[in-house]
Amino acid sequence: MSNGVAALNAPLVGAAGSRARLETPSLLLDATAFEKNVSVLAEMAAVRGMGLRPHAKTHKCAAIAKAQLEAGALGIACAKPGELLALFEAGVNPLMLTAPVASRLKIDRLAAAAARGADIAVVVDRAQLIADYAASARAASATISILVDCDTGLGRTGVTTPAEAVALARMIEAEEGVTYAGVQAYAGNVQHVLGFEERRAANRVANERLQAIVTALKAADLAPGIITGGGTGSHMLDFEDQVLTEVQAGSYVFMDEGYRPVDLHGAGEEVFRFALFVAVTVIAHSANGEAITDGGTKSFAIDGPPPRAFLDGVEIGTIAWAGDEFGRLKTHDGHAPPPAGARLECTVPHCDPTANLYDVVHLVRDDVLEAIWPIEGRGLSD
Amino acid sequence: MSNGVAALNAPLVGAAGSRARLETPSLLLDATAFEKNVSVLAEMAAVRGMGLRPHAKTHKCAAIAKAQLEAGALGIACAKPGELLALFEAGVNPLMLTAPVASRLKIDRLAAAAARGADIAVVVDRAQLIADYAASARAASATISILVDCDTGLGRTGVTTPAEAVALARMIEAEEGVTYAGVQAYAGNVQHVLGFEERRAANRVANERLQAIVTALKAADLAPGIITGGGTGSHMLDFEDQVLTEVQAGSYVFMDEGYRPVDLHGAGEEVFRFALFVAVTVIAHSANGEAITDGGTKSFAIDGPPPRAFLDGVEIGTIAWAGDEFGRLKTHDGHAPPPAGARLECTVPHCDPTANLYDVVHLVRDDVLEAIWPIEGRGLSD
Numbered sequence: 001m002s003n004g005v006a007a008l009n010a011p012l013v014g015a016a017g018s019r020a021r022l023e024t025p026s027l028l029l030d031a032t033a034f035e036k037n038v039s040v041l042a043e044m045a046a047v048r049g050m051g052l053r054p055h056a057k058t059h060k061c062a063a064i065a066k067a068q069l070e071a072g073a074l075g076i077a078c079a080k081p082g083e084l085l086a087l088f089e090a091g092v093n094p095l096m097l098t099a100p101v102a103s104r105l106k107i108d109r110l111a112a113a114a115a116r117g118a119d120i121a122v123v124v125d126r127a128q129l130i131a132d133y134a135a136s137a138r139a140a141s142a143t144i145s146i147l148v149d150c151d152t153g154l155g156r157t158g159v160t161t162p163a164e165a166v167a168l169a170r171m172i173e174a175e176e177g178v179t180y181a182g183v184q185a186y187a188g189n190v191q192h193v194l195g196f197e198e199r200r201a202a203n204r205v206a207n208e209r210l211q212a213i214v215t216a217l218k219a220a221d222l223a224p225g226i227i228t229g230g231g232t233g234s235h236m237l238d239f240e241d242q243v244l245t246e247v248q249a250g251s252y253v254f255m256d257e258g259y260r261p262v263d264l265h266g267a268g269e270e271v272f273r274f275a276l277f278v279a280v281t282v283i284a285h286s287a288n289g290e291a292i293t294d295g296g297t298k299s300f301a302i303d304g305p306p307p308r309a310f311l312d313g314v315e316i317g318t319i320a321w322a323g324d325e326f327g328r329l330k331t332h333d334g335h336a337p338p339p340a341g342a343r344l345e346c347t348v349p350h351c352d353p354t355a356n357l358y359d360v361v362h363l364v365r366d367d368v369l370e371a372i373w374p375i376e377g378r379g380l381s382d
Numbered sequence: 383m384s385n386g387v388a389a390l391n392a393p394l395v396g397a398a399g400s401r402a403r404l405e406t407p408s409l410l411l412d413a414t415a416f417e418k419n420v421s422v423l424a425e426m427a428a429v430r431g432m433g434l435r436p437h438a439k440t441h442k443c444a445a446i447a448k449a450q451l452e453a454g455a456l457g458i459a460c461a462k463p464g465e466l467l468a469l470f471e472a473g474v475n476p477l478m479l480t481a482p483v484a485s486r487l488k489i490d491r492l493a494a495a496a497a498r499g500a501d502i503a504v505v506v507d508r509a510q511l512i513a514d515y516a517a518s519a520r521a522a523s524a525t526i527s528i529l530v531d532c533d534t535g536l537g538r539t540g541v542t543t544p545a546e547a548v549a550l551a552r553m554i555e556a557e558e559g560v561t562y563a564g565v566q567a568y569a570g571n572v573q574h575v576l577g578f579e580e581r582r583a584a585n586r587v588a589n590e591r592l593q594a595i596v597t598a599l600k601a602a603d604l605a606p607g608i609i610t611g612g613g614t615g616s617h618m619l620d621f622e623d624q625v626l627t628e629v630q631a632g633s634y635v636f637m638d639e640g641y642r643p644v645d646l647h648g649a650g651e652e653v654f655r656f657a658l659f660v661a662v663t664v665i666a667h668s669a670n671g672e673a674i675t676d677g678g679t680k681s682f683a684i685d686g687p688p689p690r691a692f693l694d695g696v697e698i699g700t701i702a703w704a705g706d707e708f709g710r711l712k713t714h715d716g717h718a719p720p721p722a723g724a725r726l727e728c729t730v731p732h733c734d735p736t737a738n739l740y741d742v743v744h745l746v747r748d749d750v751l752e753a754i755w756p757i758e759g760r761g762l763s764d
Contacts, residue, residue: 004464005764008487023487025763057706079707080676082386099707100666101676102722105390105405125666126722156704157666157674188705284482284507284539292539294462294483297685298738298763322538323570324439324734325461325481325763340484340508352706356680357738359761378761379741381407381680381707382387 006360006372018369020343024281025299027358028345029254029373031365033275035067037253040271041235042071048239051246053077053096053228058250058352060377061361062090068253075119077228077248081106082380084120085113090376094119096228098184098248100129100149100157106382107136114142121226123149123184125158130171130178137177145181146172147226150213152206154188160209162216169222182224183217185210186248191233192258196266203237211243232272236265254351258304277345278307278354279362280319280327282338291337293319293327293344299357300327304349311335311344319346356381388742388754400751402725406663407681409740410727411636411755413747415657417449419635422653423617424453430621433628435459435478435610440632440734442759443743444472450635457501459610459630463488464762466502467495472758476501478610480566480630482511482531482539488764489518496524503608505531505566507540512553512560519559527563528554529608532595534588536570542591544598551604564606565599567592568630573615574640578648585619593625614654618647636733640686659727660689660736661744662701662709664720673719675701675709675726681739682709686731693717693726701728738763 005026012018022028045052054068057079065076065087075094078084081103084095095118101107114120114137124130124146137144148168151158159165165183172180187206193199210227217224230238230247238244251259254276265271280295293309300307300319307319309329316338317331329344331337338344348354355361359378363371387408394400404410427434436450439461447458447469457476460466463485466477477500483489496502496519506512506528519526530550533540541547547565554562569588575581592609599606612620612629620626633641636658647653662677675691682689682701689701691711698720699713711726713719720726730736737743741760745753 004762008764023485023764100722102663102665103405128722151669155668155670156708156710157668160669281484283484286537286539287533287542288537295763297683297735298761301679302685303679324738326538328538340482340510353679356706357761379680379739380386381677382390382405 004359009362009369010372012369013371014368017367019364019367022279022343022362022369024279024343025295026279027355027361028277028279029361029363030275030277031363031370033273034253037255037272037275038067038071041249041252042073044239045247046072050239050244053246053248054253055098055248055250056083056087056377058254059355059375060380061373061375062087062092063373064253065092074246080381081110082382083377085109086376086380088113088118093117094121096121098123098186100125104132104136107132111136111140111142111144114144115140121145121147121181123147124168124172125149127168127171130168130175134175134177144178146178147182147184147228150183150185150210152185152187152209154186156188158185162213165213166216166220166222169217170220173222180222182226182228183213185229186231187229187234188231191231192262193233194261194263196263199233200237203234204241207238207241207243214243232259233262233264251351254355256304256348256351257307258350260305274347276348276351276355278348279343279345282329282340282342282344284340285337286328289337291329292322293329294325295327295346296323296325297321298324300348301350301353301357303353307346307348309344309346311338311342386741391744391751392754394751395753396750399749401746401749404661404725404744404751406661406725407677408661409737409743410659410661411743411745412657412659413745413752415655416635419637419654419657420449420453423631423634424455426621427629428454432621432626435628435630436635437480437613437630437632438465438469438759440636441737441757442762443755443757444469444474445755446635447474456628462763463492464764465759467491468758468762470495470500475499476503478503480505480568482507486514486518489514493518493522493524493526496526497522503527503529503563505529506550506554507531509550509553512550512557516557516559526560528560529564529566529610532565532567532592534567534569534591536568538570540567544595547595548598548602548604551599552602555604562604564608564610565595567611568613569611569616570613573613574644575615576643576645578645581615582619585616586623589620589623589625596625614641615644615646633733636737638686638730638733639689640732642687656729658730658733658737660730661725661727664711664722664724664726666722667719668710671719673711674704675711676707677709677728678705678707679703680706682730683732683735683739685735689728689730691726691728693720693724
C-alpha cells in the first residue's frame with residue numbers, strides 16, 4: 001500500500017532547500033523548536049526535583065518518545081494498549097497506560113509484552129480490573145505495576161474518595177502478579193483554563209483532593225511510590241504544589257492553537273515554541289480571489305482555533321475550512337493571496353488528533369528535510 | 383507496523399456471533415444497509431437515464447468502489463491524486479480527479495498511471511494547468527481526459543462565466559496529450575440545505591448557472607460529453623433538473639448524522655440506511671455513573687451532530703466527547719448506563735473524515751464479521 005507523501009518526499013531527505021519542496025499536505029516537525037521544548041520542560045522538572053513522564057497520546061511516535069527519554073523522562077505515558085504496544089515494539093520503554101480498559105484480550109497482550117521485557121504500569125478504577133490484570137500477568141509469568149486511578153474533578157474515570165483508593169490499593173497489594181505502584185489523578189479539567197491565577201486555583205482544588213487520598217494511603221501503610229498526573233496546562237502549578245511526583249505533559253512538545261491563549265507560566269511569556277505544522281499548497285483561487293489550499297478537515301483536527309498560515313516564515317493569514325480536503329486562506333491586512341503552487345506552513349488547532357491523521361512526520365531543520373519519522377501509534381486507539 | 387484492531391479481529395472473520403466480540407474502537411460497515419444504499423441509488427439513476435460516478439472521498443476503499451462499479455457506476459470520483467492512485471493500484475478504474483492540483487510531481491504520477499492503463503479524467507480551472515497536464519501526458523505517452531471546473535455558487539474552485547469555460551475548453555481541445563471531456567460543477571453549498579423545497583430552489587440556481595455555461599459551450603461547438611457534479615444532498619434534484627449527465631454522490635453509501643435531518647427525497651422518508659458505525663466499549667464509569675467509552679475524537683470526526691449509540695440494536699443514548707480517546711454516554715430516559723465491557727455501535731457525525739481515521743473497515747452481516755476491508759486511500763490527502 002502506498003504511504004502517501006512519505007514516498008514522494010523521501011528522496012528529498014538531506015537536500016538543500018528541501019523543506020520548501022515537500023509534497024503536501026504533510027506533517028512537519030520543526031527540529032529546533034521540538035528539541036527546545038523537550039529540553040526546557042526536562043530542565044524545569046529536574047530543577048524542581050519532579051519527574052516527567054511525557055504523554056505519547058500527543059505524538060504516538062517512537063522517535064519523539066526516545067528523544068524525551070534521552071532528555072531524562074522517567075518513562076512514556078500512553079492512552080491506549082494499542083498505542084503502548086506499538087511504541088514498545090519500536091523500542092520505547094518504560095510505558096504507562098493511563099486509562100482503564102475492559103478487554104481481556106487487550107490485558108493479555110499487555111501481559112505478553114511485559115513477559116517480553118516491557119516495563120508496564122497501568123491504572124485501575126475497580127476490583128475486577130485488578131483481578132484481570134493479575135490473572136493475565138500470572139498466566140504470562142510477568143509482572144505489571146498498577147496505580148489507582150483517581151478522579152479529582154475531571155469526571156471521567158477513577159475513584160473519588162480516599163476510602164475507595166485505599167481499598168483498591170490494598171487489593172493490588174494482595175494479588176500475585178501485580179505490584180502496587182501508586183496513584184494517578186489527571187486534572188484534565190484544569191489544563192486549558194486560560195488565566196494563570198484561575199488555573200492555579202482550579203489546580204489547587206484538584207491537588208488538595210489528591211493530597212487527601214495520598215494522606216489516607218500513607219495512613220493505611222500504602223504510601224504511593226508514584227503520584228502521577230498533570231499536563232502541559234498545569235505543569236508549572238504541579239511543580240509548585242509538589243503533590244504529584246511526576247507530570248504527564250504531552251502537548252508541550254508540539255504546541256497548538258488551543259494552548260496558545262493559555263498563560264502557561266504566569267508571565268505571559270512563551271516558553272514552548274510551535275513545533276508542529278501542516279504544510280499545504282495553494283491549488284487554486286476562488287472566484288473572489290481567495291487562495292484555496294489542499295488541506296481540509298482530513299489534514300487538520302479542527303477542535304481548536306483556526307491555524308495560522310506562514311509563507312516563507314511570515315504569518316500571512318489564517319485558514320478557514322472549505323471541506324474535508326480544502327482550506328481557504330483568509331489573508332491578514334496587507335498580504336495578498338499567494339499564487340497556485342505556493343506552499344504554506346500552518347499551525348494546528350489541536351495537536352494530538354492532528355498528528356493521529358498522519359502516518360509520518362517530516363523533521364525539518366532550517367530549510368532542510370532532515371528525516372521522515374513513522375508515527376507508529378497512528379490510528380491505534382484500541 | 384501493527385495494524386491495530388484488524389490483527390485482533392481477523393481471527394473472528396466468519397465466526398458466529400463475531401460482531402459482538404469485535405475489539406474496539408473499530409469501524410463497522412453493515413453489509414445489508416450498504417448493499418441496499420448502493421443498489422437503491424444505482425436504480426434511481428438508471429430509471430432516470432442519469433449516470434452515477436460515486437465519490438470515493440467518502441470511503442477511500444477499493445472494495446466499496448468495486449461494489450459501486452458492479453452496480454453500474456460509470457466510474458469513481460476522487461478528491462486527491464494520492465487517493466486516486468491508491469484506488470487504481472487496488473484495481474479500481476475509471477477514475478476522475480475532481481479538484482485542481484498545483485504540483486507537477488502529482489501530475490506526472492497521474493500521467494504515469496494513465497500510461498499503465500488508468501482511465502483518468504481531471505478538472506482544470508486555469509490555462510497553466512491544462513499545459514501541465516498536456517506536457518506530462520505527452521511525456522508519459524498517455525492520454526488524460528480534462529473537464530472544465532465550474533463554480534456555480536460554492537465559491538471554492540472553478541471558473542464562473544461561460545466565456546471563461548469556453549476559453550478553457552478551447553485550450554484543452556488545442557493541446558496534444560489531453561482530450562476535452564466536458565464540465566464539472568459541484569454545488570457543495572446546496573447539499574446540506576435541510577428542507578427539500580429550499581434545497582430544490584438553491585440547486586436550481588446552481589443548475590441554471592451551469593446550464594448557461596453548457597449552452598455557451600454548445601454554441602462554440604464545444605458541447606460537453608460529461609456534465610458532472612451533484613452529491614447525496616442534491617441527487618434527486620439533479621435527476622429532476624437533468625442539467626448534469628451524472629451525479630457524484632458519496633455519503634449515500636454510509637449516511638451520517640449530518641445528513642440525517644436533510645429531507646433527501648421530499649417525502650420525509652429514509653431511502654438510505656445508516657451503514658457506517660463505530661463500535662466502542664464501555665471501559666469505566668464516571669463518578670456520577672455515566673458510561674465512559676473507548677472512542678473519542680481520534681475515533682470519530684466530530685464535525686456533525688453527536689453519534690447515537692446502540693446496544694444490541696436498541697438506541698440507548700448519544701455520545702458526548704470526553705477527550706481524544708474517550709466518549710461519555712448520555713443515556714436516553716429509561717435506559718441505564720451499560721456495564722464495563724459492554725459494546726456499543728455508534729452512528730457517526732460525518733462519514734468522510736471518520737472513515738479517513740481507520741486503516742480498515744469491518745464488514746458485518748447480521749451478527750457475523752464477514753470481512754475486513756483495507757481503506758487503501760486512508761490519509762492520502764496528497
